[in-house]
Amino acid sequence: TLLTNGKILVTGGYNGATLNIAELYDPSTGTWTMSSSRNYARSSHTATLLTNGKVLVTGGSASGSVTNAVECYNSSTGIWTVISNMMVTRSDHTTSILMNGKLLVSGGSVIGGTFTNTAELFDPTLVLWTTTSSMNSVRSYHTASVLANGKVLVAGGTGSSFLKTAELYDPTSGTWSFTRNMNSTRYSHTESVLVNGTVLVTGEANFATLNIAELYDPSTEIWTKIDNMNYNRYVHTASLLTNGKVIVIGGHNGTVDLNSVEVYQP
Template sequence: MKTFVQLITAIIQPATASCLARPVMLLLLSFSAGLASMQPCAATPFQWEFTGSLNTAREYHTATLLSDGRVLVAGGGGPSTGDYPFPRLKSAELYNPATGTWTVTGSLNDERELQTQTLLPNGKVLAAGGWPEGTSTGTAELYDPATETWTFTGDLNVRRAAHTATLLLDGRVLAVGGSHSIHSAELYDPATGHWTLAGSLNTPRYGYHTATLLPDGRVLVAGGRYNVASAELYDPATGTFTVTGSLNTGRQGHTAMLLPNGNVLVAGGLNRDIGPLASAELYDPATGNWRPTGNLNVGRWYHTGTLLSDGRVLVAGGWRGQGPNSTLASAEIYDPATGTWTFTSDLNNARARHTATLLSDGIVLVAGGNDHGSIIATAELFLGPLRFRQPGK
């Protein structure tokens, strides 16, 4: 797709060969300046823009915004090789927003997909659990951006994958549920490099649930595999989980975002009795209850959800069915002020099992994923209301 500048140049160049060159150029430049100053539409094809592709195609990977503004992507599942149809990856790479390119960085010590990845207060990144091959793992490792290397840290007490990891207000990390650890939770202390068990869940969660840090420091855990509708709160002060109000619809593979008003928005997901869900719900920590809000325009799961800098929520991609042939390119924005979803421009690539990262400048980076059964390396930027960007910005 040509950029706006390329289109104007294509028009101007033929005119420079004629005596009308100067007036035509002045007219077109004046016209382009007028367009650039116009307010953008609610949905415009300029909202998504390709950026540099990953060096390795991947899905089920993790992405973390580093303290210096770069993005670390690690692990995941790669395209099939001759002898191994679903290889798990050790490789990692860094995205530089200033150049729009990815560079290879130090590899994980263990292959892993469906792991968690958490930025710690000291600037290092904790990768924990995941699937190396055949079963989940209990290993964990730390990435140091200064040396671009990974080193092992303390093992989890229980191996787990498709779990959640939440950075608490005191700097510890809470890991909850996942395969082979459905009732358990544990805490990682960066000061000691060790994990300690942290109470038992009231409902087993086999994975694909969400965990959201609330403003008061508690963690809301909701949903999960096998149509789980229950929710519970972890209180770091007591080290216990307590039951709170249940979702109106059980779901897995949904997204959960803390809104600026303190409520939590859960959107989409899969209910195996119903299929992909268009419904969305709001949790109010003051009452402990969920209430319906506006439905998505398209039911989806394996999508991403990102809180934008203006307080709205962007969901992108996912599956609208129960297989990769239903991969979506559509994206929608939720407005908390109206409780409604509106379509924005489609992704350039349909994708699910991808990542979405809010960059320091408010732009959203979407990377990798699965497009109708093919694992992809492409990445793109959601510019939001910004129709044009200067190179390197």
């Protein structure tokens, strides 16, 4: 998570055991330092920068158990604080900062290895969780992006099957509606909002790991296939650069982990 002071916070994860450690990367010196440990060990969680500069860590799993625990990191003090739990236990979910400053949490894996379509909102000012309407499809390992119009695009994932469905959350009405399907089913993919407002989706894992990429145009709600990536990959990262390009790094190709890197020019 990129902090307001320019440093990058890395938290938790799994290296043979579930971790509660946190580290900070300083781009100005190129060095890593340990920060204070979190209160809970967890992986498959989310860490989101709030509009107040704090980082909210939600859900995740540890030792085969899914949690609804939430904690907040203050970059000014380096201290972690436990706050009120989410209403639903979940891991492999998504979090999105809405234009009103609230945090939307959607979907994920729940206790018993099943998936959920529930969604909830966190108000950083009131430190309060409230329910909002559920998605139309249960899904986990999906993606979510805030569009220029303020709506949230959720795409793909896995539920009762691998999904190519996509839906939109309207913060004004608090409702979900289907938009057009992607061209391919996919989960553990990436979703990036480009400078021109379109959304780039890359990679996938369904019955095969693929290099397929496509673009979503919010003005027409149409998905368009574009040039394939050079490598098949999923569980990779995709980051929008300051020059408007997207850098895709690493992942897995179904057989081995990858260290390959490629750049998309819109």
